[in-house]
Amino acid sequence: MNAIQKLRQLVTEVNKGPASAMQAWPVIARLLPRMPLDQAEVARVCEARDPVGLDVLVTRLEKPGAQQEPKPDPAIAAVTHEEMKAAMHAFNKRLKLTRLNDESRLGGHYTTGGRASQIDAIQPPSEYPPPVWKALVAAGRLRDTGDGFYAPVENKT
Template identity: 35%
Template sequence: MAPLAQPLLNEITAKVAAIEAADAAGAGPHWGAMHKLLLKAKVDPAAIMRLVGSRDVKELQRVAARLRGEEVADDVVAPTPTAVAVDASVMQSALKIFRRRVKFAQLDAESKLGVGPMSGGSQHKIDAMIPPREFPMEVWEALAHAGKLRREGEGFYSLVDDNSQVHW
């Protein structure tokens, strides 16, 4: 990465200090300005979105130190997700709702009239979906851990083969 201009580094350092000093409720405009400054500094936009979206001050300090040319040790300790005990009846009702939503989505996609000569006549195949929000993510993670659902990435889950002998 090419060295940054000193005025840009000074702005970034000042904005980091402003974010550290501001309370969480009042830091919104500072984070927006930091987003623009990091874009000017040619930081990866995906990394900026994760940083600004999570409002992680420690990671912001690390990024600012890297931009100044300082050596920064990354945290190697990853937080271990704790398994939350979920009641079997809650998991069963969540799985029932998930199956119903997948079925409705498949039927909806199959009933479209948009399968015409310009589209090649191919059918839509829906295998995975984002789980309904009626249940917290811990329930969906517990279902995936129990083998009833499969994580497909980016928050999507799919049903596993119904012939599996997975029990609660």
């Protein structure tokens, strides 16, 4: 029995009556925060001991595809093709210069290491606002690596 099945079993125990619910809620309070759910909603359901909210959360876990698709951000939709093209050019130039700077670094030894740069993601140029970078990610031109860093998408041809 996996954790989601255990949670479904606990939902039925909570719905049976107050005696079985008293034993089930501590286990639910330990299992539910470990699940990939909105933690604020999890805390609310556990504190209020809300059986309907618990059922909704467990259903989301059982059917992750049933969740609604996020609505596209209007700021991303407003980005023009020319703006994306110029931002991509600036990104590639910044990445190239950052890698060159890393490769040409002199160490403490009398010769350089001659190693290739290991830099694969950078913070994008600040001349363009964040919606431009998000639009490039949505278009599949960049990959968001987290914490404000972006990496180019490798061509697999």
